[in-house]
Amino acid sequence: MGEQLRFKVLGPLAVTAGEAGVPLGGARQRAILALLLVTPGRVVPVDTMVDTVWNSNPPPTSRTQVAICVAALRKIFKSAGATDDVIVTSHPGYVLNTESHRFDSLDFTDLVQTAEQCAKEGRLPEAAQNYAQALDLWRGPAFSGVSGQLIEDEAARLEEHRLNAYDDSTLVHLELGQHQELIPELAAMVREHPLRERIRHHLMLAQYRSGRRADAMETYRDARTQFIDELGIEPGPDLNELHDAILRDDPSLAPVAPAVERRPAQPGQAAQAPAPALAVPSELPPDVPAFTGRTEELAALESLVSAEAEDRGSTIGLITGAAGIGKSGLAMRWAFRAVEHFPDGQLFADLRGYDEHHEPVSAHDVLSRFLRSLGVPGEQVPTDLEERVSLYRSLLTDRRVLIVLDNARTYAQVRPLLPGGGQCCVLVTSRDQMEELVTWPSQARVHLGLLSEPEAVELLTAIVGERRIATVRADAARLVELCDRLPLALRIAAARLASKPHWTVRYLVTRLSDERRRLDELSQGESQVRASLALSYRYLPEEAARLFRRLGLLDVPDFTAWVGAALLNKEALDAERLIEDLVDAQFLEVVSIDPTGQLRYRFHGLVRLYARERARQEESEPDRLAASTRFLRTFLTIAEEADRRENAGSGTGVHSGVQRRRIDSGLLDELLAVPLEWYEAERLALVASVRQAARMGEAELAWDLTVCASIFFGTRNYSEDCRRCCEDALEAARTAGDLRGQGAMRYLLGSLELGHSRLENGIAHFMEALRLYEEAQEDHGKAMVMRSIGTSERMRGELDSAMERFAEALPIFRDVGDRYCEAHTLHNMAETELDRGRPESAMQFAVDAVRIAERDADSTRVLAQAVHRLGRVHLALGQLPAAEEAFLRAVRIVKEKSDMIGLAYALLGLGETRLGKGDAEAAETTLADALDIAEDCRIPLVAGQISLVLGDVSSRLGRVDAARRHLRAAQEKFAVVGASALEQRAEQALGALVG
Structure with a gap:
């Protein structure tokens, strides 16, 4: 039996296998999985998925892309250990298999039903336990992070079930006599859901049973005001009856357990001092000149003085952000706009949480000044902190005062300065997120980013x-x-x-x-x-500071936790904890969650320069070099493993002798669940790292990293990225006198030219690569170059010479055990025989290519190519059912790998086959999908070939204008790539059409 998966929707969408999280990929895959989880065990039509993912505005390839996403999810679940089919195809869509896996939403329902049964039977402690377990399953709003009407409707339904369960759970706790413990949580729930009468009812009952009869009456008055103002109705009969019962101290409301007695005030407390004459302070510093922007942030802070806020009592806002981001400026700008709401004064304190010359100001000292500002004579200011807090809060109870606390470092500085009630407002600025500080309204927690x-x-x-x-x-x-x-x-x-x-x-x-x-x-x-940066840096823990410095050594635009682990030579989880310290200190920001499920972080430019500066001053040159090299070696190790998992490590041929690093297998599995997605996430970092390695003189690292990524660059059509890496690495290899590295980069540059049909440029690179490999006595590299020269010669029509090159390369690939290149060479030989007009001879080469590619389950890319070539042979022989079967198999393979270029070729062959079978309409649909993909990938040669066939299809269907349009498009695309023979074919087809 395989690993049991656990699907979690009660919060951010997540899947776990055992204790390990399962990366779910990008937003589309998450949306499709969420739809399947809305009704697990029931079919979700593909049309529903398309409408949800693309918000009823899908591209022409949407159904194909849905199939690719489903294939990717299946592979992810398989990699996580699931042996059964988690997602099953069932017309007209897909269904999630519920037999072998767990679902937190179903667990929640089961636990609530058990709790309800226990409550009916009077087993209250068991009921409370089951309710607690059910509610603990919630990690946030259901399906958070995934959008779509159906998903949002289901999230709302689940939220209603959660609130009902909470209400029922609260009733059980009340029956158990736990009144006082419930009050803070119930008060918070009332603020969050002010129109839910059951929560209000429970809060009033808990307050009354705790001896807080006046508070219960205030809760009722608040409810009545809000219901009348917002809904135009009185509270329901349950609230009214409870209100009347409290007024007459109805014995039926007696608590199950006695309420804890409140402690009487102690003699000598500040609250017993004579009430001072009240003053109206006005302490705000000058407004910031030339203030610009921050429109959304100012609007969020306006919630502090909204009509709703005025009805609810004190409000608290928090402005966070990096050093120099403008927190104080925003606070002052808003404070001056809001002065009219606070007729009883404005208090201001710079808490100096990050000050080069002073220690942070204590709450004890701030309270001393605030009390004097509020009119307390100096001799009446208490010396004890608790007494100062009591007097301060007593003075503010019936006043409307704005309190601005600037540059707070910790919540401990702020907590004693918060009013206890009344109509005051506190606005705090800090570089720290202050998780302990609960802002109200919630939108008044504002995090500042850079200006636009x-x-x-x-x-x-x-x-x-x-x-x-x-x-x-x-x-x-x-x-x-x-x-x-x-x-x-x-x-x-x-x-x-x-x-x-x-x-x-x-x-x-x-x-x-x-x-x-x-x-x-x-x-x-x-x-x-x-x-400004130094003040934050000074407070970093030692290990976090070291990581900060070393991250500054890298040129990557963003990164994940494995990068920090490599720089410090630590485990990834330890590095992630330190990275989060840097996020909390506002040195790093979270960019996104990448397709592998990893958080990606980045520096701002000036912060990176400061980190690099600290590294030069505090780290020795050997330590800096060792950390940078360790990162590059780790990058190479992961890239090579990704290539091995995606392509069986074949097809890239020559590699360097750089020692690979040992990396935890669990981390590799997490990163490389879908290797091409990891490459996609790290693409920009990879290009920057090749350049950095080249600049450092680490030529082998530069060119080997390029080699490992070359098939990814080709699959995703990132030809300019590949060219940039090749040129940087080639220069480094020249400087180092590395013949193998020069040969490898010349070979890749030739392949790039060949892919764009620039044959002469490609052959020039190949001939130079051949010379370099011969000088280095590198037979494997020589064979790869000869194969590519053969391909170039075939494209030039030099078929005999091409076959000679392939025949020369083939035994070398067999000797070195490179099955990928052996299969690739064989299907090239099959294609050459087709060009010679010998489909019977081509058949054996094609069959051998498929047989060899099938030996290795990971060599799916060359298998797709070989199967595609076999389909071409069947098509040339008129064996249309066999051709269609081969092309459909190729389509399935490339979809699973998200190989869009391969998919365009496979669909082209499938469309030609269906046209050959006489089904022109099916051919047109298939070819239209192929054309969309080819144009998305910007491969004009393939797009031209598809347009050429579409011209034939339209002609057969009697659509002359459409046929003419397709053929002219084909002409234009062939002209762009210099494919003169194909351009001539399109011209001839146009002539025949006119005739």
């Missing part, structure tokens, strides 16, 4: 002046990017320009373009970017 480019240019213009910026918009845009669109850096740069009217914007851009000087340029005067 227009906002950043607007800030620059406001300080420097429209005249100097209006005529140099391009330079201004470049300047704000060099400043990372960070308000602090922008203000420094703008101030320098404003103070130096003889400087142009371009001149400052030139000064900032030098990375070695940029932080110096932006760290002059009182406002300094470097000093």
Whole structure:
């Protein structure tokens, strides 16, 4: 029996196998799985999936893409250990198999039903336990992170079941006498769901039984006001009856267990001091000049003074963000806009949580000043912290005061400064997320990101002046990017320009373009970017600081936790914890969750420069080199394993002697559940790392990493990425005198030219690669080059010479055990025999190619190619059923691998076969899908071949205009790639059509 999967929808969509999470891939795959989980065990039509994924506006290839997503999910579940078919095809769509797997939504239903039965039978402790287990299954809103009307409807249904279960659970706890324990949670639930009468009823009963009769009455009055204002109706009979019963102290409301006695006030407490004369403080510092942007954030903070907020009592807002992002500026701008809502004054304190010259200010000292500001004479300010807090909260109870707490470092600084009730508002700014601080309203928790480019240019213009910026918009845009669109850096740069009217914007851009000087340029005067970053850096734990420095050594645009593990030589989970420390300190930001399910992180530019600066100053050169090399070796190790899992490690041929790193197999399985998705996620990082390795003089790492990624680049049509890597690695190999590396890169460059039908350029690269491999005595590489020269010669029509090249390469591949290239060479020989007009001779080569490719289950790419070639042979021999079977098999293989180029070729063959069988309409549908894919992948040669056949199809269907349109499109595409023979065929077909 295989691994049992557990599907979780009560929160973010997730799947686990045992204790391990199963990566689900991208948004489309998650949406399709969510649809299957809405009704597990029931068929979900493909049309429903298409409408949900593309919001009723699907592309022409949508059904094909749904099939690809389902195939990817099946592979993921298989890799996770499931041996049965988790997703079963069932007309008109797919169904999720429920027999062998667990579903948290079904577990929730079962536990609630058990709890209900226990409650009926009077087994209250068991009922409470089952309700608790059911509610503990919830990790957040159901299906969070997945959109679509059907999914959202199901999420709403599940949420209603959760709330009903919570209500029933609360009733059980009340019957068990747990009144006081319930009050805080019930109060929070009332704030979250103010119109649910049962929750209000439970809160009133718990308050009354806890001896808080007045609070129960206030809860009722709040409910009545809200119901009348929002719904225009009175509360229901249950709330009214409970209200009347509380008024008459009805014995039926008596608590099951005695309420705990409240402690009387102790003599000498500050609350007993004479009430001071009240003052109206106005302590806000000046507003920030030239404030720009932050429209959405200001709107979110407006919820602090909304009509709803005024009816609910004190409000709390929190502004978080990185150093220099503009937290204090936003707080001041909003505070001045909101002053009229706080007639009893405004208090302000800079808590100096991140100050180079001072320790953080204590709540004890802040309270001393606040009490004096509120009118308490100095001699009446208590010395004890608790007494100060009591007096402060007593003074604020019936007042409307705005309290701004700037630069808080910890929640401990803030907590004593929060009012106990009344109509006050607290606004906190911090670099820390302060998870303990519960903001209300919830939207008043605001996290600041960078300014948009227009906002950043607007800030620059406001300080420097429209005249100097209006005529140099391009330079201004470049300047704000060099400043990372960070308000602090922008203000420094703008101030320098404003103070130096003889400087142009371009001149400052030139000064900032030098990375070695940029932080110096932006760290002059009182406002300094470097000093601002240093204050946060100073408080990092030692290991987090080391990781911060080493991450700055890398050129990658973003990264996941395995990168940190490589830099520190630690386990990935340890590195992830340290990375999250850096996120909390606002040094890193989370970019996204990539298709492998990993969180991706990145630096902003100035932060990266600071990290690199700290590394140069605090890490020795050997340590820096060792960390960078360890990262590159880890990257190469994972890339090679991804290539092995995707292509059996074959087809890439020559590799370097760089020692691979040992990597935990569980981590590899997590990253490489779908190898091509890992490559997709790491594509930009891979290109940057090849360049970095080349610049470091690590030629072998540079060219071997390129070799491992070459099939991915080809499959996904990332030819420019491949070219860039080849050229960087080739230069490094030349400098190092590495003949094998030069040969490998020349071979890949030739393959790129060949793929774009630039035969002469490709052959020139191949001939140079052949010379290099011969000089290095590298037979495997020589065989790969000869095979590619043979392919080029076949494309030029030199068929005899091509067969000689293939025949020369074939035994070498057999000697070195490269089955991938052996099968590839054989199906090339089959294609050459077809070009010679010898389909009977081609058949044996095609059959042998398929047989060899089938020996290795991982060699699916070459298997698809070989099966496709076999289909071509059957088609040439007029064996149409066999041809159709072969092309359908090729389609299934490439769909599973998301090989879109291969899919275009396979559908082309399938369309030609259906046309040969006389089914022109089926052929047209198939070829239309093929054309969409070919054009999406930007492969004009294939698109031209498909258009050529579509011209024939349209002609047979009597659609002359459509046929003419397809044939002209084919002509244009063949002209682009220089395929003159095919262009001539299209021209002849057009002539015949006109005739």
